Amino acid sequence: MIDFHSHLDLYSDPHAVAEECNARGIYVLSVTTTPSAWIQTSALAPQGSRVRTALGLHPQLAHQRKSELNLFDSHLPGAMYVGEIGLDGAPDFKPYWNDQMMVFDHVLRACSQAGGRIMTIHSRRASSAVLDRLEAFPNAGTPILHWFSGSKRDLDKAIALGCWFSVGPAMLAAEKSRTLVRHMPRDRILTETDGPFAQIEGRSAMPWDAQKATIELATLWEMSEFDIEQLLNNNLRRLVGNIYSGGRLGDADYRQLSEVIGKRTESR
Numbered sequence: 554m555i556d557f558h559s560h561l562d563l564y565s566d567p568h569a570v571a572e573e574c575n576a577r578g579i580y581v582l583s584v585t586t587t588p589s590a591w592i593q594t595s596a597l598a599p600q601g602s603r604v605r606t607a608l609g610l611h612p613q614l615a616h617q618r619k620s621e622l623n624l625f626d627s628h629l630p631g632a633m634y635v636g637e638i639g640l641d642g643a644p645d646f647k648p649y650w651n652d653q654m655m656v657f658d659h660v661l662r663a664c665s666q667a668g669g670r671i672m673t674i675h676s677r678r679a680s681s682a683v684l685d686r687l688e689a690f691p692n693a694g695t696p697i698l699h700w701f702s703g704s705k706r707d708l709d710k711a712i713a714l715g716c717w718f719s720v721g722p723a724m725l726a727a728e729k730s731r732t733l734v735r736h737m738p739r740d741r742i743l744t745e746t747d748g749p750f751a752q753i754e755g756r757s758a759m760p761w762d763a764q765k766a767t768i769e770l771a772t773l774w775e776m777s778e779f780d781i782e783q784l785l786n787n788n789l790r791r792l793v794g795n796i797y798s799g800g801r802l803g804d805a806d807y808r809q810l811s812e813v814i815g816k817r818t819e820s821r
């Protein structure tokens with residue numbers, strides 16, 4: 554199971570949630586909203602677990618935390634994953650658009666100079682602008698548009714730019730999103746939850762609710778749940794093998810773990 558966009562540090566008992574993810578063997582990308590959260594959030598990942606941590610500066614906090622960009626730069630060499638980053642065009646955050654653009658450009662430039670990163674990206678009411686910036690920084694790494702809700706036209710552009718997509722149970726409950734997901738390339742999709750922000754049945758989504766997204770994808774694409782799981786694991790293995798970081802190829806531990814799963818499933 555894969556939850557490629559989760560805010561582990563924002564649950565009321567982050568250690569318990571991280572331990573449960575470890576016990577269940579879930580691949581988790583634990584994203585941060587500020588560079589100052591990076592060290593503590595990284596420490597949540599149990600030894601030998603499949604929990605990875607992303608270094609981020611959330612667009613909704615750009616105006617308050619832009620002073621942390623220096624800290625972002627100093628942590629970046631040790632971070633293979635970057636997020637949550639992006640732009641937010643909703644009325645509450647549009648007044649800080651210039652700060653958001655400055656922060657997002659800074660991060661994309663830093664990632665380019667560092668040789669590229671796997672990036673989980675927020676694009677609420679801002680998908681055209683996000684794609685525009687990604688086009689301006691083609692060497693920033695592999696963008697994963699999390700909870701993409703743009704137009705079909707923006708989706709086509711995102712696909713042409715090489716974007717990946719992470720989709721969650723809350724997103725897959727909406728018919729408009731389901732139509733978009735039908736058009737997404739199956740070899741560039743991962744599951745996510747966006748917990749604890751995203752709600753499921755009136756409660757905060759937990760990382761293991763990613764299974765609900767797997768089940769929804771199976772229905773949507775008329776594939777078995779088992780085949781979807783194999784597809785998602787193969788996607789993750791390809792994604793982490795694709796990227797260079799500090800002269801090293803990809804996330805070797807992740808790739809190996811995925812290969813073990815790949816072999817097990819292939820031999821069935």
Ligand code: MN
Pocket residue numbers: 558560637747750
């Ligand atoms: Mn999020």
